[in-house]
Amino acid sequence: MSVGLLFDSTRCVACGACSTACKEQNKLPGPVDPEPTARTWTTVQTLEGQNVRRLCMHCLVPTCVSVCPVGALARTPEGPVVYDGGKCMGCRYCMMACPFGVPKYEWDKPVPVVGKCILCTSRVKEGRPTACAEACPYGATVFGTREQLAKEARKRIQESPSAYRDHIYGLGEAGGTGVLMIAAVPFEKLGLRTDVPKDPPAMRTWQVLANIPDFVAVWGCFLYGVHWITARREEVASGPGAGGHGPEGRSS
Amino acid sequence: MNGSTALPSRRLNWGFWTVVFSILVVAFLGVTVLRFSKGLGAVTHLNDTFPWGIWIGFDLLCGVGLAAGAFTLTAVVHLFNLKRFEPIVRPTILTGFLGYTFVILALLFDLGQPWRIWHAIIYWNPHSVMFEVAWCVMLYTTVLAIEFSPVVFERLGWHAPARLVHRMITPLVIAGVILSTLHQSSLGSLYLIVPSKLHPLWYSPLLPLFFYISAIGAGIGMVVLESYMSKRAFGRNLEMELLEPLARAMVVALFIYGLMRLQAINRNQCWGDIASFSYEGKMFLVEFVLGVVLPVAMLSFRRIRTSPSGLVTGSFLAVLGFVMNRLNVSITGMERGLGARYSPALMEYTVSLGLVAIGMAVFAFAVRYLNIFPEGQREGGS
Numbered sequence: 001m002s003v004g005l006l007f008d009s010t011r012c013v014a015c016g017a018c019s020t021a022c023k024e025q026n027k028l029p030g031p032v033d034p035e036p037t038a039r040t041w042t043t044v045q046t047l048e049g050q051n052v053r054r055l056c057m058h059c060l061v062p063t064c065v066s067v068c069p070v071g072a073l074a075r076t077p078e079g080p081v082v083y084d085g086g087k088c089m090g091c092r093y094c095m096m097a098c099p100f101g102v103p104k105y106e107w108d109k110p111v112p113v114v115g116k117c118i119l120c121t122s123r124v125k126e127g128r129p130t131a132c133a134e135a136c137p138y139g140a141t142v143f144g145t146r147e148q149l150a151k152e153a154r155k156r157i158q159e160s161p162s163a164y165r166d167h168i169y170g171l172g173e174a175g176g177t178g179v180l181m182i183a184a185v186p187f188e189k190l191g192l193r194t195d196v197p198k199d200p201p202a203m204r205t206w207q208v209l210a211n212i213p214d215f216v217a218v219w220g221c222f223l224y225g226v227h228w229i230t231a232r233r234e235e236v237a238s239g240p241g242a243g244g245h246g247p248e249g250r251s252s
Numbered sequence: 253m254n255g256s257t258a259l260p261s262r263r264l265n266w267g268f269w270t271v272v273f274s275i276l277v278v279a280f281l282g283v284t285v286l287r288f289s290k291g292l293g294a295v296t297h298l299n300d301t302f303p304w305g306i307w308i309g310f311d312l313l314c315g316v317g318l319a320a321g322a323f324t325l326t327a328v329v330h331l332f333n334l335k336r337f338e339p340i341v342r343p344t345i346l347t348g349f350l351g352y353t354f355v356i357l358a359l360l361f362d363l364g365q366p367w368r369i370w371h372a373i374i375y376w377n378p379h380s381v382m383f384e385v386a387w388c389v390m391l392y393t394t395v396l397a398i399e400f401s402p403v404v405f406e407r408l409g410w411h412a413p414a415r416l417v418h419r420m421i422t423p424l425v426i427a428g429v430i431l432s433t434l435h436q437s438s439l440g441s442l443y444l445i446v447p448s449k450l451h452p453l454w455y456s457p458l459l460p461l462f463f464y465i466s467a468i469g470a471g472i473g474m475v476v477l478e479s480y481m482s483k484r485a486f487g488r489n490l491e492m493e494l495l496e497p498l499a500r501a502m503v504v505a506l507f508i509y510g511l512m513r514l515q516a517i518n519r520n521q522c523w524g525d526i527a528s529f530s531y532e533g534k535m536f537l538v539e540f541v542l543g544v545v546l547p548v549a550m551l552s553f554r555r556i557r558t559s560p561s562g563l564v565t566g567s568f569l570a571v572l573g574f575v576m577n578r579l580n581v582s583i584t585g586m587e588r589g590l591g592a593r594y595s596p597a598l599m600e601y602t603v604s605l606g607l608v609a610i611g612m613a614v615f616a617f618a619v620r621y622l623n624i625f626p627e628g629q630r631e632g633g634s
């Protein structure tokens with residue numbers, strides 16, 4: 001059973017308590033940046049008069065985890081998608097690949113690391129809510145299991161259908177995410193990507209990668225076969241007694 | 253051996269190029285210091301919205317692709333047993349090896365923490381295309397080094413190891429072809445994961461195949477261009493009787509590739525983008541007409557193919573089209589999806605050009621001191 005967050009845009013007043021709480025909890029230096037950066041893992045933005053949080057969606061099948069060549073990103077059984085700065089070599093493929101554009105980088109540092117919300121992994125492991133959910137005075141960010149949150153979101157939409165769009169963002173996006181969002185306006189108006197595929201993007205590469213062992217075997221046999229035939233042909237052509245097979249030294 | 257008549261036999265002006273080279277190397281060293289003391293942001297136009305620039309688009313994607321001549325030619329000579337191509341194998345393997353070294357050096361600039369490049373060896377993630385590319389590039393660079401080593405052994409007079417490599421050549425070449433097939437196509441697979449970001453003019457489930465076939469085409473194109481440049485620089489003849497059939501193979505590869513690209517565009521219903529001359533449409537047209545249609549059309553004519561200048565021009569266009577394709581996939585096609593424009597910083601160009609220049613200098617050095625080109629073909633020779 002994995003946990004996540006529900007963000008309700010209609011209840012958010014953009015007080016920024018979540019951003020500040022996140023900075024404190026995760027000991028991130030500097031002031032809260034206007035947009036997420038490697039040192040500000042969550043921000044609140046106001047677009048079209050609506051407030052919306054930016055943070056990692058904690059995908060059920062995370063694209064970032066699938067692309068990281070050194071396994072610096074991983075999904076924990078509890079749900080948080082975590083980052084190990086000690087493994088990361090800084091290829092930034094996770095930034096390219098994340099369908100929500102979440103991971104950020106320390107461009108100004110000679111020894112940079114990636115920064116992104118880690119769903120307060122240590123707190124979640126102890127069964128406590130995330131710092132941002134605890135800090136939210138208006139119930140705009142609530143913590144719970146994904147099932148609970150989906151139910152709560154549905155309830156809020158059903159109780160006041162005029163106040164919400166009938167769309168729970170994150171239920172189907174990119175194969176489903178741990179963070180869910182509901183709002184009064186279409187999500188693209190809130191600067192969220194609505195072009196993300198429904199199937200987890202990771203499956204598209206896995207379909208190719210999974211074939212590699214078979215491919216190596218078949219291609220290897222084919223190439224050796226070609227070599228065998230051409231070498232044999234040469235042997236036959238050069239008559240009996242000529243033991244030539246394969247390439248001899250180069251003749252200039 | 254006199255296919256060179258149509259080419260100007262003017263030698264390169266070494267003095268001028270030495271000055272250019274020196275300036276470039278000094279600038280390159282300066283940027284290197286800045287890059288490692290101040291971080292990526294200080295020398296590049298990369299940022300959180302546009303994290304990959306020309307060091308990936310040009311240095312990695314083009315560097316690997318243009319070195320594809322090595323695996324193609326070793327397969328032709330050692331597996332298909334077409335021994336007459338043997339004289340151009342050595343320079344091709346050398347360029348391949350230098351090309352891959354160039355790629356790895358460029359990656360050391362691009363990675364945020366390059367001193368951890370070996371992490372890919374100990375921390376595994378077989379679900380990652382990048383992981384697969386890392387391993388293949390590592391292994392294939394080793395294969396190229398071994399394939400090239402007899403040249404060095406010969407020079408040192410070590411005959412036993414040279415013979416050993418000759419005996420192992422078949423499995424080596426097969427391993428090289430397999431590794432190349434895997435990572436050449438995987439560079440395309442890198443972009444399979446961004447269906448919502450890469451423009452549909454370039455996105456396709458067939459990206460790995462596109463990258464593979466176009467690399468073969470461009471790899472052959474590079475073999476022709478290299479022969480031409482060596483001819484100009486070192487006063488050698490252009491081996492027309494070898495290069496002409498290679499050009500034919502290139503035309504076939506490019507033709508198949510072109511058809512498949514058109515079919516993908518048809519499936520993605522992108523004709524509108526082309527017809528409306530959108531930013532992406534224009535960039536695609538330049539790439540495709542200049543880099544695929546034109547070289548295929550030109551080199552289909554025997555007359556053009558057998559004339560050195562026609563052959564070189566056609567190959568040049570194919571290589572240019574290849575480079576444009578990789579830049580379009582990695583930059584043009586991503587700009588709209590990422591919501592940002594990117595044009596490389598001067599210092600990014602400096603690093604890329606500096607590395608190319610150093611690679612060429614090493615090539616020239618190797619040609620002078622090692623037996624790269626077959627004897628008896630030097631200008632004025634038999």
Ligand code: SF4
Nearest residue numbers: 056057059063064098
């Ligand atoms: S939103 Fe992006 S960074 Fe967060 S888990 Fe999903 S793929 Fe990874």
Ligand code: SF4
Nearest residue numbers: 068088089091092094
């Ligand atoms: S930047 Fe780091 S975390 Fe992201 S994919 Fe590369 S190695 Fe993994």
Ligand code: SF4
Nearest residue numbers: 022117119120130132
């Ligand atoms: S869950 Fe934790 S890490 Fe993520 S935004 Fe909230 S406070 Fe920050």
